[in-house]
Structures are given as C-alpha cells and as structure tokens.
Amino acid sequence: MVVVEGWLLDADYITENGKAVIRLWCKDEKGIFVAYDRSFQPYFYAIKEEGVTAEDIMNLKIQKRKEVISPERVEETTAKNLGREVEVFKIYAKHPQHVPKLREAVGELLEVREADIPFAYRYLIDKDLACMDGITIECVERTGSFRSYEVKNVKRNPKDDFPELKILAFDCEMLSAVGMPDPEKDPIIVISVKSGDFEDIINGDDEREVLKRFVKAVKDIDPDVIVGYNQDSFDWPYIKKRAEKLSVRLDIGRDRSELAMRGGRPKIAGRLNVDLYDIAMRSIDVKIKKLENVAEFLGTKVELADIEAKDIYKHWTRGDREAVLRYARQDVLNTYFIAEELLPMHYELSRMIRIPLDDVTRCGRGKQVEWLLMSEAYKLGELAPNPREAGEKYEGAFVLEPARGLHENVICLDFASMYPSIMISFNISPDTLVIGKCDDCNVAPEVGHKFRREPDGFFKRILRMLIEKRREIKKIMKKLDRESNEYRLLDIKQATLKVLTNSFYGYTGWSLARWYCRECAEATTAWGRHFIKKSAQIAKELGLEVLYGDTDSIFVKKSGLNLEELKKEVRKLIGKLREEMPILIEIDEYYSAIFFVEKKRYAGLTADGRIVVKGLEVRRGDWCELAKRVQKNVIEIILKDRDPEKAVNYVRKVIEEIKSGKVPIEDYIIYKGLTRKPSKYESMQAHVKAAMKAAKKGIVYTIGSKVGFVVLKGTGNIGDRAFPSDLIEDFDGDSIVDVDGNRYKLDKDYYIDNQVIPVVMRILERFGYSESQIKGREQKTLDAFW
Known part of the structure; x- marks a missing residue:
C-alpha cells in the first residue's frame, strides 16, 4: 500500500467485465497518473409511499436488447426533502447505463430523485472531491507503461493555488475556394499549435501528413488542457471527418483512445478540452464574438496577418503561402493568450462546484450554482429536486423614472450584494417557505410570502458561507502586494465567489432550476423594491435629488455642490440608510457628467475620465459598424464637450459622408448568426436570405456562422435586398460589384434612416x-439641454 498526493484534474469511468470503474486523472510533480476506484456503485433515490416495498423494486425486470436490467440492491433509509425528513429507497444499479431504464420503471411506482446525476460526478460529490483541487489516495500501484494505481481510500486535500497545467492551443485552416469549407471535400492545409514557448505551424498539401503530425504534436506535448475557439462545433468535427476519410487515427487520449463525440461534444480521455467560444458567449461583452474581437476586448490581440480568411484560397493556390501561415499563427496566438486570460477564474469555478473544467466552461450561471447546491445538499442529507421544465414569471426590480437632460456632479450609490443580503437577512429559501399561518415568520412586502426565521434555510447557509469566505479573502488581500502571485490567486477566488453569490437570486427564478421557487424570487425582489423606494425617500428628506434608481443602485446630486461637497452629504445618507436597512451601501462611482435615456439606459463620464455606458451600446446583430461608431461618438461628445448641438452636427456630417460615398463598405456590413440551417427557418430573415443567395454561388454557411450582408436599393423587403458580403468584390462608395462583375446600388437611405438615425435618436x-432637426439645420439654444 502506498499514499500518493496530487491534483485532481478530471474524473470519468470505463467499463471492465460489465462493471463501471471510476478513473481519476491526477497530476503531481512527476506528471500525470490515473487512479482506478472499483468500489463505487451507481444509485438513485425514490421517496417511499405506502403499498410499495423494497421487494417490489427488486422484482422489476426491464428487457433491453439481449440483457435484462434489474436493481442490484435496495436500501431503506431517510433523507431530507426541503428540510423535512422523509423515508426513501436507495436503489443501486449494476451499471450507470442501467439507471435511465430503472428510473423509468421505478418512476411508475414512486417519485424518483437524483437519477440524472452523471456517474463520475456522483462520485465526486459523495467522496467530497473537487477537480482542480488536491487529492490524497491510499492505493496499490499497478504495473504497466502508464503510472496508475488501484484506489483503496481517497480524500480531498485542499490547496491554495492552482496546478501547473500544460495548455495547448490549436487552430485549423482549410482550403475552400468559396465560403465555408465542407469536410466532405475541402482539405485541411494548416493546423497551428502553441504550447508555452513551443509553436508549430503544421502545413502542406499532403493532408494525411498534416493530420498525422498534429496527432504526434499532441502526444509529444502531452497537454493537460487543449483549447481552441469554436473547436467543439467546427475544428474537432472537421478534423474527425477528414481523419476518417484518410484513415488517420486520432488516438490523442492519454489512454491512447481516440477522440470521441459524446452528446455532440468532443471528449479526450485524460485531457480537458475547453472551447473558449463557450466562455466568450457567456461572459465577454462584445457584439460579434469573433476571435480577434474577443482578443482585442481582453487586451491580448496579436496582429501579424495582412490577409483575411476569405483570402486563404487565393494566396495558397498562387504560392504566397507565407501570408497564410502568418494568418494561422495570428489565430493560434490570439487563442492561446485568450486562454491565459480566461481560464484561471474557471479553474476556481471548477474547484468550487467540483466538476471538470471542460464542463464548467459549458455551463451557464444557473447550472454552476446548481452543481454547488448539489454538493452542499449531499453534505446536509438533502435530496435534490428533479429538474423543472418551465416556471412562471414574477415581478422584478423597482425602477425609478430617470430625470431628463445632462447632469453634472452625480454620485451612484450601490447596495452591495443586495439580493444575497436580502436572502440571508430574511432567511429566504425553498425549505423555509411557509404556506398558511405562521407565528414567527418574515413576511415579504407587497407579495406577502412568509419564511420561517429559524432554523437557517439551505440557501442562507450556503450564501453566508460564500460571503464569509470572500470577506476573509479580501481581508488577507489588503495586506498583500497587488503585483504578487498570491494576491492574483486570491483575487480570482474572491471574484469567483462574488459571481456565484450574486447568481443565487437569479437561480431561484430560473425556470429550469431544480430548486426553482417562484415565491423566493418574488419575495427577494419585493424586499429589493421596498429598500430602493425607502432609500429614495430618505435621500429626498436629506435634501438630495434622486435622478434615477434601478434594482440595487440610486443616483443622487444636489444643485450647487461640487463632487467633494456632495461626497460629505452622501456619507450622511449612507449612515442613515445603514441604520434603517440590513444591507451594505457603498459609493459605486463619481460622475462629473451623466445623462439618462430611459430605464436601464445611461451614459456617464467618471471623475477620473472613463466613459461608462449601460444599455445604450449597439450590440445586436442587426446594426452595422457605422451605427455603432456614430452612437459611441455622440455619447462621447455630449459627455466630454457638454454640447448636444455639436453631437447633432457630427451626425449631420456623417450623413453627408454617406451620401458622398466616403464610408467604406466594411462599415455597412450587418452580421447575424445562423442558429439553424437556412431551410429550417420559418421566418425568412435578412441574414437567412443572404445565406441562401450565397449558397447558390457555392458559399455554404454552417450553423453558428456569422452571415454578413449589405442592403441594396430595389423593391421588396430588407431580406429581398440583403446581399451577402462574401460575394462583394469591389465598392466605389455608391455601388458594389459582385464576383461575376454585376453592379448593384447600395441603399444609402436605408443606412441613414434605419441605422444611423435610430441609434442616435x-x-x-x-x-x-x-x-x-437632426437631418436639417434648425438650431436649439443651450437652455434646452439643462
């Protein structure tokens, strides 16, 4: 017997002799090792009812192909169901793949619980293990070329830092004459790879050799994490299809298994496959989520190429391959640097919610909260409810109507972690909800929902634990050098804790949540509305003007006061609010100038010169780059120059530039994503029609592709006049020329009336x-602006 320690990176299972065996992929100072645990069995619960016995369940037989499925054994025990103790059957299966059929059969007799938890994740929860955290294993060493062990006992060994992971980024380029490449016919010509200081731009006309060299690179580098950008939907399926055609084995798993597709997602044994596009879609505030846009947003953008993707075929076939290789290197470097920026927080999320990194990055916030709840529920002996299909809507936050005009010297007050604080203060949790009479309850204003004051609810315990952890971390951080590695690690931890904590309220109102509770969500927002209204009332009593209030913040000013004088008045307000409410109130921002457009939409210039824009950004796919830029500049002129008339004159100038042909074609292109095949759309939107026109010329867009189009002059609706940008060869400021030499007029009036004017109006x-007035020359006096 030996004891080994390391980091747990991933957990899965294999089948040996008809039995599921857990595999724990770990790393220590010597490298990777795998530990096999044969002792764990799949199980689920059923809530007992009179008339159904354990023998009845054991007698269930389900015919499946050539085997008969039945329970391995049934135990009678107790568990908590929303805090109340209930009697349950714990039903063990012979194999995880038997669980769905057993769940269906038992479900006809009793209410089934926790039958949908993946086997490996059930193991992590029950054994109190977490991926990206330490692990100690009592084991017996196995013989063989790969270091492996048989588990006798296992326990978590909490770590403060993260494991040193070897990351490999890759990106593919295909040779396609027009449009999106087709894996049935278009070869892979380049696979660019980067890992640490190592770079390789694998390329050539012998596609089979390119694929074999890529497989060898993965094996030689032996990465712990493989990252790409949209590789789950595009690169991996494409590589797999081409490899099958060319008889190349993609045996890149650490157990030398081949790349597998499970549930439409790539799985590589012993390696974590992370699609950075998944993270960008959920957390990066950029309209078009192209690789270079995300890299630019994160401040990591690398620019090496002087060609675009559509130029690859032309340059490759004409012999200018260096241009293609520069493009490929640019893509892989941007991918690698994005990974360095985004992965650390997800390492911490993986540790907090236990599941492997690749699944964490595919989870939305609701699911991330749910995995945390699942592990905490197990510790408390609480049964997890079954996932829901839908929920009812409820009234949200209270919003004060914003004051018109431009305002100077304004302070925004933030109710820090308002909703988590409310849930803790009033013990809001599904298990504390009382229907009917209650003598010792917190009663929510307006909605009247009641929650027991004692004992502490399931949600309150977890929220308090998260907040306390974050408070301890921030206390330590104050004593550290901001440039130190320890400070950086703690900052990632506290930011992760904040994200999870602030997601709890939204989780209770998420219709698919296991612990969905409409009353919890309604009560939380009701108390929130109550406190916002009360705060505004107290502010007015102290002589402050409340310009706007929304969800967890209010904006105040006082005529005749500069920012320093206003700060003193606001501190008095904060003191008063803290006496009246169980919520922490802080100064969030000082604005030297700000204007409000409508609820949740405003723009402000901070005292230190930053422009903050909320709700006004043109992000949707039906706005062109020109509209975005014009709106951004209008906001900047109003805030910095305090001169709306100057902004109007700027818009008039842009309109003149459109009319005189001075705007480049790139600024007119509207991008929108395909969420299904064009033929599957019921409503023929403009980008769908553009995609169908491109298809006639051999340019095929796959699901997830961004279709670019411009609007031409002519008859019919916008869709009829949408022209795919990939077919544009030239533009003279007035007309476009397509790949066949045909000339079409751009509809400039459309861009003026339906792009520029709406975003500035x-x-x-x-x-x-x-x-x-914006289109004409009529002037206004400055008196109208204040």
Whole structure:
C-alpha cells in the first residue's frame, strides 16, 4: 500500500467485465497518473409511499436488447426533502447505463430523485472531491507503461493555488475556394499549435501528413488542457471527418483512445478540452464574438496577418503561402493568450462546484450554482429536486423614472450584494417557505410570502458561507502586494465567489432550476423594491435629488455642490440608510457628467475620465459598424464637450459622408448568426436570405456562422435586398460589384434612416431633438439641454 498526493484534474469511468470503474486523472510533480476506484456503485433515490416495498423494486425486470436490467440492491433509509425528513429507497444499479431504464420503471411506482446525476460526478460529490483541487489516495500501484494505481481510500486535500497545467492551443485552416469549407471535400492545409514557448505551424498539401503530425504534436506535448475557439462545433468535427476519410487515427487520449463525440461534444480521455467560444458567449461583452474581437476586448490581440480568411484560397493556390501561415499563427496566438486570460477564474469555478473544467466552461450561471447546491445538499442529507421544465414569471426590480437632460456632479450609490443580503437577512429559501399561518415568520412586502426565521434555510447557509469566505479573502488581500502571485490567486477566488453569490437570486427564478421557487424570487425582489423606494425617500428628506434608481443602485446630486461637497452629504445618507436597512451601501462611482435615456439606459463620464455606458451600446446583430461608431461618438461628445448641438452636427456630417460615398463598405456590413440551417427557418430573415443567395454561388454557411450582408436599393423587403458580403468584390462608395462583375446600388437611405438615425435618436430625443432637426439645420439654444 502506498499514499500518493496530487491534483485532481478530471474524473470519468470505463467499463471492465460489465462493471463501471471510476478513473481519476491526477497530476503531481512527476506528471500525470490515473487512479482506478472499483468500489463505487451507481444509485438513485425514490421517496417511499405506502403499498410499495423494497421487494417490489427488486422484482422489476426491464428487457433491453439481449440483457435484462434489474436493481442490484435496495436500501431503506431517510433523507431530507426541503428540510423535512422523509423515508426513501436507495436503489443501486449494476451499471450507470442501467439507471435511465430503472428510473423509468421505478418512476411508475414512486417519485424518483437524483437519477440524472452523471456517474463520475456522483462520485465526486459523495467522496467530497473537487477537480482542480488536491487529492490524497491510499492505493496499490499497478504495473504497466502508464503510472496508475488501484484506489483503496481517497480524500480531498485542499490547496491554495492552482496546478501547473500544460495548455495547448490549436487552430485549423482549410482550403475552400468559396465560403465555408465542407469536410466532405475541402482539405485541411494548416493546423497551428502553441504550447508555452513551443509553436508549430503544421502545413502542406499532403493532408494525411498534416493530420498525422498534429496527432504526434499532441502526444509529444502531452497537454493537460487543449483549447481552441469554436473547436467543439467546427475544428474537432472537421478534423474527425477528414481523419476518417484518410484513415488517420486520432488516438490523442492519454489512454491512447481516440477522440470521441459524446452528446455532440468532443471528449479526450485524460485531457480537458475547453472551447473558449463557450466562455466568450457567456461572459465577454462584445457584439460579434469573433476571435480577434474577443482578443482585442481582453487586451491580448496579436496582429501579424495582412490577409483575411476569405483570402486563404487565393494566396495558397498562387504560392504566397507565407501570408497564410502568418494568418494561422495570428489565430493560434490570439487563442492561446485568450486562454491565459480566461481560464484561471474557471479553474476556481471548477474547484468550487467540483466538476471538470471542460464542463464548467459549458455551463451557464444557473447550472454552476446548481452543481454547488448539489454538493452542499449531499453534505446536509438533502435530496435534490428533479429538474423543472418551465416556471412562471414574477415581478422584478423597482425602477425609478430617470430625470431628463445632462447632469453634472452625480454620485451612484450601490447596495452591495443586495439580493444575497436580502436572502440571508430574511432567511429566504425553498425549505423555509411557509404556506398558511405562521407565528414567527418574515413576511415579504407587497407579495406577502412568509419564511420561517429559524432554523437557517439551505440557501442562507450556503450564501453566508460564500460571503464569509470572500470577506476573509479580501481581508488577507489588503495586506498583500497587488503585483504578487498570491494576491492574483486570491483575487480570482474572491471574484469567483462574488459571481456565484450574486447568481443565487437569479437561480431561484430560473425556470429550469431544480430548486426553482417562484415565491423566493418574488419575495427577494419585493424586499429589493421596498429598500430602493425607502432609500429614495430618505435621500429626498436629506435634501438630495434622486435622478434615477434601478434594482440595487440610486443616483443622487444636489444643485450647487461640487463632487467633494456632495461626497460629505452622501456619507450622511449612507449612515442613515445603514441604520434603517440590513444591507451594505457603498459609493459605486463619481460622475462629473451623466445623462439618462430611459430605464436601464445611461451614459456617464467618471471623475477620473472613463466613459461608462449601460444599455445604450449597439450590440445586436442587426446594426452595422457605422451605427455603432456614430452612437459611441455622440455619447462621447455630449459627455466630454457638454454640447448636444455639436453631437447633432457630427451626425449631420456623417450623413453627408454617406451620401458622398466616403464610408467604406466594411462599415455597412450587418452580421447575424445562423442558429439553424437556412431551410429550417420559418421566418425568412435578412441574414437567412443572404445565406441562401450565397449558397447558390457555392458559399455554404454552417450553423453558428456569422452571415454578413449589405442592403441594396430595389423593391421588396430588407431580406429581398440583403446581399451577402462574401460575394462583394469591389465598392466605389455608391455601388458594389459582385464576383461575376454585376453592379448593384447600395441603399444609402436605408443606412441613414434605419441605422444611423435610430441609434442616435435614442439619445438626442432626450435633449429635445426631432429626427427632422437632426437631418436639417434648425438650431436649439443651450437652455434646452439643462
């Protein structure tokens, strides 16, 4: 018997002799090792009812192909169901793949619970283990070329830092004459690879050799994490298809198994496959989630190439392969640097919610909260409810109508972690909800939902634990050098804790949540509305003007006071609010100038010169780059120059530039993503029609592709006049020329009336301007702006 310690990276299972065996993929100072645990069995619960016995369950037989499925054994025990003790059957299966059929059969007799938890994740929860954290294993060493052990006992060994992981980034380029490459016919010509200081741009006309060299690179580098950008939906399926055609084995698993597709997702044994596009879609505030856009947003963008993706075929076939290789290197470097920026927080999320990194990055916030709840529920002996299909809507936060015009010297007050604080203060949790009479309850204003004051609810315990952990971390951080590695690690931990904590309220109102509770969500927002209204009332009593209030913040000013004088008045307000409410209130931001357009939409210039924009950013796919830029500049002119008339004149100038042909074609292109095949759309939207037109010329867009189009002059609706940008060869400022030499007029009036004017009118109408005034020369006096 030996004891080994290391980091747990991943958990899965294999089948040996008809039995599921857990595999724990770990890393220590010597490298990777795998530990096999044969002692764990799949199981689920059923809540007991009169008339159904353990023998009845044991007698269940389900015919499946050539085997008969039945329970391995049934235990009678107790568990908590929303805090109340209930009697349950714990039903063991012979194999995880038997659970779905047993769940179905038992479900006809009793209410089944926790039958949908993946086997390996059930193991992590029950054994109190967490991926990306330490592990100690009592084991027996196995013989063989790969270091492995048979588990006798296992326990978590908490660590403060993260494991040193070897990351490999890759990106593919295909040779396609037009449009999106087709794996049935278009070869892979380049696979660029980066890991640490190592770079290789694998390329050539012999595709089979390119694929074999890529497989060898993965084996030689032996990465713990493989990252790409949209590789789950594009690169991996493409590589797999081409490898099958060319008889190349993709045996890149650490057990030398081949790349597998499970549930539409790639799985590589012993390696964590992370699609950075998944993270970007959920957490990066960029309209078009192209690789270079995300890299630029994160401040890691690398620019090496002087060609675009559509130019690859032309340059490759004409012999200018260096241009293609520069493009490929640029993509892989951007991918690698994005990974360095985004992965650390997800390491911490993986540790907190236990499951492997690749699944963490595919989870939305609701699911991340749910995995945390699952592990905490197990510790408390609490049964997890079954997932829901839908929920009812409830009233949200209270919003004060924003004051018109431009305001100077404004302070925003933030109710720090308002909803978590409310849930803790009033013990809001599914298991504390009382229906009917209650003598010792917190009663929510407006909605009247009641929650027991004692004992502490399931949610309150977890929230308090998360908040206390974060408070301890921030206390330690104050004593550390901001540039130190220890400070950086703790900052990732506290940011992760904050994200999870603030997601709890939203989770209770998420219709698919296991612990969905409409009353919890309604009560939380009701108390939130109550406190916002009360705060505004107290502020007015102290002589402050409340310009706007929304969810967990209010904006205040006082005429005649500069920012320093206003700060003193606001501190008095904070003191008063803290006496009246169980919520921490802090100064969030000082604005030297700010304007409000409508609820949840405003823009401000901070005292230190930053522009903060909320709700006004043109992000949707039906706005072109020109519209985005014009709106951004209008906001900046109003805030910095305090001159709306100057902003109007700027818009007029842009309109003149459109009319005179001075705007490049790139600024007119509208991008929108395909969520299904064009033929599957019921409503033929503009980008769908553009994709169908491109298909006639051999350019095929796959699901998830961004379709670019411009709007031409002519008859019919916008879709009829949408022209795919991939077919544009030239533009003279007035007309486009397509790949066949045909000439079409751009509809400039459409861009003026339906792109530029709408995005600026959202702002300028709040300063008294009409659309005709923006297009014309009528002047306004400055008195209208204040």
